[in-house]
Amino acid sequence: MTDRIEVLKTYKTYIGGKFPRSESERTYPVSDSKGNLIANACRCTRKDVREAVVAARASFDGWQGRSAYNRGQIIYRIAEILEGRKSQFTEELERTGTKTKNAVTEVESAIDRLIYYSGWTDKISQVFGTINPVASSHFNFSVPEPSGIVGIIAPDDSPLLSTISLLAPVLCGGNTCVIIASEKNPLPAVSFSEVLHASDVPGGVVNILSGYRNELVDSLTSHMDVNGILNAVNDENIVKLTEENGSINIKRVYHYTAENWLDEIHESPYIIHPFLEIKTTWHPVSS
Amino acid sequence: MADKLKETMPSNDVNGTPKPSSPNADTAEQITMLWEYSPAPESSEHISISDKYHHFIGGEWVHPEKGRYMTTINPATENKLAEFAEGTSEDVKRAVKVARKAYEKSWSNLSGKERGKYIFRLARMIQEKARELAIIESMDGGKPIRESRDVDVPLAAAHFFYYAGWADKLGYAFPGRKADPLGVCGQIIPWNFPLLMLAWKIAPALATGNTVVLKPAETTPLTALKFAEICMDAGLPDGVVNIVTGAGQTGAAIVNHPDVDKIAFTGSTEIGKIIQKSIAGTGKKFTLELGxxxxxxxxxxxxxxxxxxxxxxxxxxxxxxxxxxxxxxxxxxxxxxxxxxxxxxxxxxxxxxxxxxxxxxxxxxxxxxxxxxxxxxxxxxxxxxxxxxxxxxxxxxxxxxxxxxxxxxxxxxxxxxxxxxxxxxxxxxxxxxxxxxxxxxxxxxxxxxxxxxxxxxxxxxxxxxxxxxxxxxxNTYNKFDPTAPFGGYKESGLGREGGLHGLYPYVNLTPV
Structure with a gap:
């Protein structure tokens, strides 16, 4: 009896609710900690970034327009589906060199983080919104709305948990996003797109690209239809580049780095806040 | 005759100050024929404007290092009103140094409550000088006295009054977080609402424990310089508020000064983008109120x-x-x-x-x-x-x-x-x-x-x-209030001024 030949997975991208390969048809090798090839990931280009931004924009009105309750349930649903695929993601993390025990903790924390943020969608207006007691005869209130499209630059460490820790608050606020996955460990994020796809997240709300950061960060951060950048890569050049490019259209640029993504300080409404716009509405009070 | 006409006018309690004439199209022509206004100028005799102003740095008037002065005119008459200092990077350096010292030595050691009391004083003294400030605002900037008297100056005072009250209550603004000041704030304001924009910038900065270096616009520096006098009268610790006058280059010197922790700018989107770009990678915080x-x-x-x-x-x-x-x-x-x-x-x-x-x-x-x-x-x-x-x-x-x-x-x-x-x-x-x-x-x-x-x-x-x-x-427009957050989406800016949200740009938040 011969050993069964394992079926290898082709890792693609996630754009507009579909799983295309990079338009460049180029890939780059992703290896485990010992240098063995795990898979060839898509080496996305400027054009893929543009496609992803178009998809994120197309889905923005719909996602923003859903009730907070509904958005909360969808984020909760992501957690439910991920719970059912714990072993898959534990294995994916192990393959990149994470020890089994740590891989299990990472996946479980990622699920819990989604649960945490799913509960915020219908509370941020109450925590960050205000009724303003203006001196004139007007009814006046301020509510948070999403900034729009947020570009997320994910780090290499804790590739699943970090991606989810960045993604969840952005979604929670009603934004749509384009994620540049870790260059070194892109596979967990790419596989996570399958979870998103199975979780009632409308196509285009989350878009995930893999590739070389020095090729993708510039395109994403200089795109005129991107409203914000959430960067979690602690690199002076990337910080400066994203801020400079941000000035082209007054992007909201927020850098967020973590020593340990497992830490519960990464569960906070103050991470949702940078990509909220406050809208103040006035109406006369009169008979 | 005038009284009779007034009766026929629709009431207008919704959209601001009642206008003296009717929006009713059919009678508009009639009214302009019947009702001519005699001049009713506000007297400018009792106001005091110096011939020459220097920078206000460390609680005193400081001559500009290079000795250069600019002129501000009354745009309604094109007559010269006063000369004011043209700030260079040396002047800005001096102001930032003094602001840093004030931040470390006096302002950050004060309790929120005492800080608040100083800001309340500023609010009250603006009210006391309201008429003079309104007249100077109209002379220097060209805006109708009705607006500077009824909008700009009262709102500026209200802004200080509102933020004064926040100084000892910051814990309630940011649940689960401790709010610390940033340090020295560089603030650059436009010429359309000179004193009001000064209030929007300085009030929240001081309330949260920061010190400031502010540059008014080069066509409207006078009310900011009058405000400097108010700071002195109020006994505000030296160096907490510094006013450096000048044009774009002076502003650039503030933006690019390495010891400034935060930039607050109100002005055009074009300049806003330049500012955002020039502080990229420096770690400075910023807020922009743009076009x-x-x-x-x-x-x-x-x-x-x-x-x-x-x-x-x-x-x-x-x-x-x-x-x-x-x-x-x-x-x-x-x-x-x-x-x-x-x-x-x-x-x-x-x-x-x-x-x-x-x-x-x-x-x-x-x-x-x-x-x-x-x-x-x-x-x-x-x-x-x-x-x-x-x-x-x-x-x-x-x-x-x-x-x-x-x-x-x-x-x-x-x-x-x-x-x-x-x-x-x-x-x-x-x-x-x-x-x-x-x-x-x-x-x-x-x-x-x-x-x-x-x-x-x-x-x-x-x-x-x-x-x-x-x-x-x-069903209304152009209403403002210190409790109501104001600021832009997209290329109109970043961050909010006014209200609780107006505190965010001036604090560092750390978990409690």
Whole structure:
């Protein structure tokens, strides 16, 4: 009896609710900690970034327009589906060199983080919104709305948990996003797109690209239809580049780095806040 | 006669100060014939303006290092008002050093409560000097005394009063977080609301425990320098507030000074982008209040006279020198003709002239360069094929004055529709469906303010939700209050000023 030949997975991208390969048809090798090839990931280009931004924009009105309750349930649903695929993601993390025990903790924390943020969608207006007691005869209130499209630059460490820790608050606020996955460990994020796809997240709300950061960060951060950048890569050049490019259209640029993504300080409404716009509405009070 | 006419006027308690003349089209002509205004100028005899101002650094007047001075004029007469120091990077260095010292030695050691008491003092002293400040504001900037007296100065005082109260209550503003000051804030303000913008910048900065170096605009430095006198009178610790005057280069020196922790800028989107770029990678925090091209959406079911008053207030308030001005009128097709006729009639009644006259509705354009910029846009509009309408009547011989102007026959891609003119110039487009109105409203790079007129509440909320702007005025326009957050979406800026949200830009938050 011969050993069964394992079926290898082709890792693609996630754009507009579909799983295309990079338009460049180029890939780059992703290896485990010992240098063995795990898979060839898509080496996305400027054009893929543009496609992803178009998809994120197309889905923005719909996602923003859903009730907070509904958005909360969808984020909760992501957690439910991920719970059912714990072993898959534990294995994916192990393959990149994470020890089994740590891989299990990472996946479980990622699920819990989604649960945490799913509960915020219908509370941020109450925590960050205000009724303003203006001196004139007007009814006046301020509510948070999403900034729009947020570009997320994910780090290499804790590739699943970090991606989810960045993604969840952005979604929670009603934004749509384009994620540049870790260059070194892109596979967990790419596989996570399958979870998103199975979780009632409308196509285009989350878009995930893999590739070389020095090729993708510039395109994403200089795109005129991107409203914000959430960067979690602690690199002076990337910080400066994203801020400079941000000035082209007054992007909201927020850098967020973590020593340990497992830490519960990464569960906070103050991470949702940078990509909220406050809208103040006035109406006369009169008979 | 005047009393009798007043009775026939519709009440107007919704859209700001009652206007002295009627929006009623049928009687407009009659009124202008019957009711002429005698001059009612505010006396400027009791105000004091020095011939020459220096920087205000470390609680005293400091001569500029290079010894250069600039001149500020009254744009309504083109007469010189005073000279003021032109700040160089040496002056800025000196101011930042002093502000840093004040931050470390005195201001950050004060309890929130005591800090608040100083800010309350500032609020009270602005109220005490309200008349003088209002007159100087109108002389230096050209805005009607009615506005500086009833809007700019009272709101500036209210802003200090509001933020004074926050100083010892910051723990309640940020649940689960401790709020620490940032340090030295560099603040650069524009010429359209000089004292009010100073208040918007300085009040929250001081309340949260920061010290400031502020640069007023080069055409309107005087009320900031009068405010420096108030700081001295109030006994504010030296160096907590520093005023460095000058033009763009002085501003750049503040932005690029390595020991400034935060930049707050109000001005054009063009300069805002330069600032954001130049501080990239430095770790400085910043907030930007930039340009706008506010849409005014008038639905068919709007109370039309009220809407006309709202439009007048939206675009002609402060000569249209308002970042949140409603400069794009979007009117539903069925009422456009009627509305435009009423609007033109109402515009005819606007009194243009001496800013110090209490009857003046429209004062002087702030400076020659702004005047020229507006004139250029009028040319552009005509060249783009739009039809221009201006009110009749004479303008003062001296000074920079611009007639209230409408453009019809414009298209969405016209420059006069897309770009901020910052003058009394309104473009008019029509729409058929609410979706078309929303589409047009959102179709500029800006997102600062918008206005909606309709009698249907549900329509206000539906439309309001879909318009991407930081402020939404429904059945009113150009209202401001220290408790109400203000700021832009998209290229209109970043961050909020006013209200609880106005505290965020001035604090570092750490988990408790």
């Amino acid at each position: 706008g091209k506010g849409p005014l959406i008038i639905f068919e079911d709007a109370p039309i006279d009220q809407a006309v008053e709202g439009i007048i207030n939206a675009i002609f308030f402060n000569q249209g020198h308002v970042c949140c001005a409603g400069s794009r009128l979007l009117v539903q097709e069925g009422i456009s003709e009627k509305l435009i006729k009423k609007l033109k009639d109402r515009m005819e009644t606007l009194i243009i002239g001496d800013p110090l006259d209490k009857n003046t509705d429209i004062g002087a354009i702030n400076s020659r360069s702004q005047y020229e910029r507006i004139m250029k846009y009028l040319e552009t509009g005509k060249n783009e094929g739009a039809e221009m309408y201006q009110t009749s009547g004479s303008l003062p011989e001296n000074g920079y004055f611009c007639r209230p102007t409408l453009f019809t026959g414009v298209s969405q891609s016209n420059r006069i529709v897309q770009e901020e003119i910052f003058g009394p110039v309104l473009t008019i487009q029509t729409f058929r469906t609410p979706d078309e109105a929303i589409e047009k409203a959102n179709n500029t790079p800006y997102g600062l303010a918008s206005g909606i007129w309709t009698d249907k509440g549900s329509k206000i909320f539906k439309t309001g939700q879909k318009i991407r702007s930081g402020v939404m005025w429904a």
